[in-house]
Amino acid sequence: MRLDHTHDAAAKSWVESANQPESAFPLQNLPFSVFRRAGTSEAFRGGVALGDYVIDLKAIAALGGLSGSAGQAVLACTEPTLNAFLALGPNAWRALRHAVFAWFSKGESLAPSAPSVDELEGCLMPQADAEYALPVQIGDYTDFYTSIDHARNIVKLLRPDGSISPNFQWMPIAYHGRVSSIGLSGQAVRRPVGQRFAAGKREPELGPCARLDYELELGIFIGVGNEQGARIPVESAEEHVFGLCLLNDWSARDIQSWESTPLGPFLAKNFATTISPWIVTMDALAPFRTAWVRPEGDPQPLEYLSMPEADDQAFDIQLEVAIETADARRSGRRPSRVSRTSFRHQYWSVAQMVAHHTIGGCNLRPGDLLGSGTISGPTALEAGALIELSRAGESPVELAGGETRAFLEDADVVVMKGWCEQPGFVSIGFGENRGEIFPAKWE
Amino acid sequence: MRLDHTHDAAAKSWVESANQPESAFPLQNLPFSVFRRAGTSEAFRGGVALGDYVIDLKAIAALGGLSGSAGQAVLACTEPTLNAFLALGPNAWRALRHAVFAWFSKGESLAPSAPSVDELEGCLMPQADAEYALPVQIGDYTDFYTSIDHARNIVKLLRPDGSISPNFQWMPIAYHGRVSSIGLSGQAVRRPVGQRFAAGKREPELGPCARLDYELELGIFIGVGNEQGARIPVESAEEHVFGLCLLNDWSARDIQSWESTPLGPFLAKNFATTISPWIVTMDALAPFRTAWVRPEGDPQPLEYLSMPEADDQAFDIQLEVAIETADARRSGRRPSRVSRTSFRHQYWSVAQMVAHHTIGGCNLRPGDLLGSGTISGPTALEAGALIELSRAGESPVELAGGETRAFLEDADVVVMKGWCEQPGFVSIGFGENRGEIFPAKWE
Structure with a gap:
């Protein structure tokens, strides 16, 4: 996917909140989720974020006016999960993106079959009124x-x-994680x-985890799988x-170090994983591709992991993690930022992860989730987990208000944010990914 | 669960093939699967094996005559998967087991609401005509x-x-596996x-696995989960x-040894896992419980893994693995038995696996599958994988007809069998679990 008119910085929406420079969801983004009116028992259905609103794709489908790939795509988005939509493939995803872009653009001249702005306004729900599901x-x-x-940080x-x-330098290492405990931003952990x-x-002894950590990751949603x-x-x-979201791979470091030999992490990771509700599409991320060059002297990837155009396989996605403590909430202080990095530093690309995952014949299915692994950058402050920042607890991280954290404490809320900015393009955001720590059940 | 009249060795069925001593599926077994008429597009539905037949639970439900827990259970079994049935819990599973036992017993005096033998015969399909799904x-x-x-074998x-x-002696070690590539007996691998x-x-280099292995395991199906x-x-x-099945955890040993540090097996295991179609219930296994005693000097389990009645936590399930080579098929030779052991030797029990899995709050859901891990016994011939039997390939295993195997070759079929026998009880079986190796796609 390369650039097209949906990346044009001059394009504006008639939904004015989408045109505000601080909006995570301008017309150039259009991420997908499933939603319903909060507190109701309505069926969840697909939605697209635009400014402060969710575009209700079930309502859009009911208007008619979309045919071909876009029509098929919007129908699939009326279901309570996006799996059927994802299975349709990139042409369908792109057709729906283009249609939504056109209908919600200011001053676009539309086909006579297109609905009126009044009809489209009826398909908008304020995000403040919405709730989301996986x-x-x-x-x-x-x-x-x-x-x-x-x-390297962990090994040191x-x-x-x-x-x-x-x-590590020969393959994108991975392990299988737990599906049942994946929850959405706002998850009580x-x-x-x-x-x-x-x-x-x-x-060994049994007890509450004393070294509870976050891991800053991106989640990668598979659209079309393989046999x-x-x-x-x-x-x-x-x-x-299909696209990316924010992912917190909660980790119990003390449990992990005792259990992980010889078969890898198990209970240290499977109590919870939190993802953000909006999936930012690969198409929306196209302007933020960037070069990644293997350091001189590193082994060249084997052919099945070699990219012909390796110069734009990285994505410059800005990421940060903040901790909102109970004391900060009481005192009205903002969460304290602890991690700040970019996805561009990853050693292996999204495409390489997918190619490696399937080289042995393992089948991916629409909606499968890959975690990128903890995203840390080359400097100490760019580390994506407390274990790195606090040097395994020995140098607690300083937060605002004189607080410190070696590891997470009860009532801490971990807040992850992600966004992309590049001169000449409109910035886009991932929204937030929040999770709060609740005390162990332990007597 | 302790013994009741469904374990009575004197009980016979009016379905005569169930009374043959060699039948895996006597009245005392009654394992569950989903099935349909082979080669049709009928909906899959729940079935129970009895002798050479499948009892069609959708047809049983249509007869009426079951109420309360058993009625609810049989209705859940009309669906194309058993998840809803499993979620009902042990009282419902038991109620349906007892009802089926009574209706198909010879000489049982039934309630007036019970169907006639003629009606019940209409609910039977020969297993030879059936096909199964997960x-x-x-x-x-x-x-x-x-x-x-x-x-110990692997470490040596x-x-x-x-x-x-x-x-190892403190916890049942585990890792998460791949769901998408789990297939049913008969799977082409x-x-x-x-x-x-x-x-x-x-x-490192890329190429077809040169050390392809089986692992003899039991699959454990979770019925009711936890929050x-x-x-x-x-x-x-x-x-x-809910119950157990046979499981082949196919393993690519050369891929495994290179990829597994530090996060455990990934592509070495996720290309395929094969299970047998019939789930033998924990209730059917009750007569085959047996003692397991920790060797003197081994650490006692922590309290959350301690069984109050540790003397019958093991199950004496007989297991064997045979390899059917292409040459054996051509020559009409029987598959050569390579492994022969019992599940009673496992260091950790099924209950301990479940307790450990959830101690950190990880939620299990109805239908989740646990693998026991490779089942090997204390002597060399009781090893449950070729890597152990062939001493990592150095002492190839001798098969009939002068053939040998260090590891699996293309066109080999691995055949697993399981059964229980105990004086005073009717023997029950798991049926077969087969999987055939197809050549790598590689040029």
Whole structure:
């Protein structure tokens, strides 16, 4: 996908809140979710964010006026999950994007079959009145490990003289995660109880996690999958990806270090994973592609992971994490920013993750979720988890109001944000991803 | 669950094939699946195996005559997956088991509302005419690692002076597996392609797996789940388990050894997992419970894994694996048995797996699948994978007809069988679990 008129910085919407420079959801974004009126038992249905509103795609479908791929796409979006829409593929996603863009553009001359602005206004619900659900039924969730800065930070903490695993520069490492505990922004996260083996103890013991952490990640939604036994070539892998969201891979570090040998993390990760409700499409992200160059001397990827146009495989997505403590809420202080980085530093691209995932014949299905792995940048302040920022708890992070955090405390709210900005283009946002820690159930 | 009249060895069915001593499916078994007439586009629906027949639960429901829990249960079994039935819980499962037992018993005096034998005969389809689908929609699949003999065998191969991971005797270790590639007995398994780092090479390379293996496991189907943030206590954990099936956790050993550090197996396992169609209920397995005693000197489990009645937490399920080669098929030879063991040797019980899985608040859902991990016994011939039997390929296993196998070859069919036998009880079986290896797609 390259640039087209939906990326034109001059385009404005007749929905005025979409034209405000601070809006995450201008006409050039158009991310998807499922929503309904908050507090009702209405059926969830597809929606697109525009300014302060949700465009109700079920209402849009009812207007008629869309045919062909766009018509098929909007019908699929009337369902309570977006799986059927995602399965239609990039031409359908693009057709609906273009149609919504045209109908909500200011001063666009529309086909005679297009609805009137009055009719379209009837399809808008203020976001303040909406509630959201998981946008798709997720069949499988895979969590990658693709930030070399994160990998290096962690290794330095565990073994000061160690180096990262030798496979890291040869493949996007990943493991399977838990689907049942994935929740939406606003998720209440119960501090997990588990086995820890504390230094100086003779035996492991059970207790509430004492080293609870966030991991800043992006979630990657698969649109079109592949047949079992077939593979998705790296060259066409992005056509299988619908879009991205913010993802918090909550991690219990003390449980993780005791349980993970030899088969990897299990209970340290599976108590909760939180994603943001809006899926920002790969098409909306097109202006924010950027070069990624392997450092001199690093191994070149094997052919199945080689990109012919490797110069724009990264995405410059700005990311930050803030912690809102109970004290900050009481005192009216803003959340304290702790992490700030960009997705552009990842060692492996989205396309490489998809190609590697399927090289052995594993089948992806529409709506499958991939996690990027913790996103850390090359400097200390760009780390995407507290374990890195606090040096495994030894140097607690300073927050506003004199508070500090080595790890997360009960009643902390972790707030993730993401956005893209580039001269000559309208900035777009991912919205927020929030999750609050509740005390362990433990007596 | 303890014994009741459904375990009575004297009970016979008027379906005569169920009374044959060699039948896997006597009246005392009554395992569940979903099925339809082979080669048709009929909707799948619940079925119970009895002798050479499937009892069509949709047809049973249509007869009427079942009320209360059994009525609710049989209605849930009319759906194309058993998830809704599993969610009803053990009272409903038991009520339906008892009703089917009574209706198909010879000489049982039935309530006046019960259908006639003629009507019930109309609900039978020969298994030879049936085809099956995955019995539930699996939300999450977790693979455990609970055989200490398997763990010891593997460690000895990798590091002759090594010992098993210190956490093994403290917790049932597990990792999350892939749902999308789980298939039913008869699955065509494409040999995976992947990265291997061969001894003596300077770099990893891509190619077809050269060390393809099976793993003999049991699949454990969760019936009733738990809320996120809550836990299932070990004392009541078995009431959350519906039943067991045979499971082949296909493994690409060369891919596995290169990719698994630090996050565990990924592509080495996710190309395919094969399960048998019939779920043998925990109730049917009750007569085959047996004692499991921790060896003197082993650590006692932490309280959340402690069973008050630890003396019958194991199940004596006989298991075997045979390899049917292309040459054997051509020559009319029977498959060669390679593994033969019992589930009774597992270090951690089914109840302990469930309790551990949920101790941190991870939510299980009806139809979730747990793998037991490779089931190996204490002697060399009881190993549940070729890597153990062939000592990592160095001592190929001898098959009939002069053939040998270090690892699996293309066109090999792996056949797993399971059954229970105990003096004073009627033997019950799991049926077969078959999977055939097809050549890699590779040029």
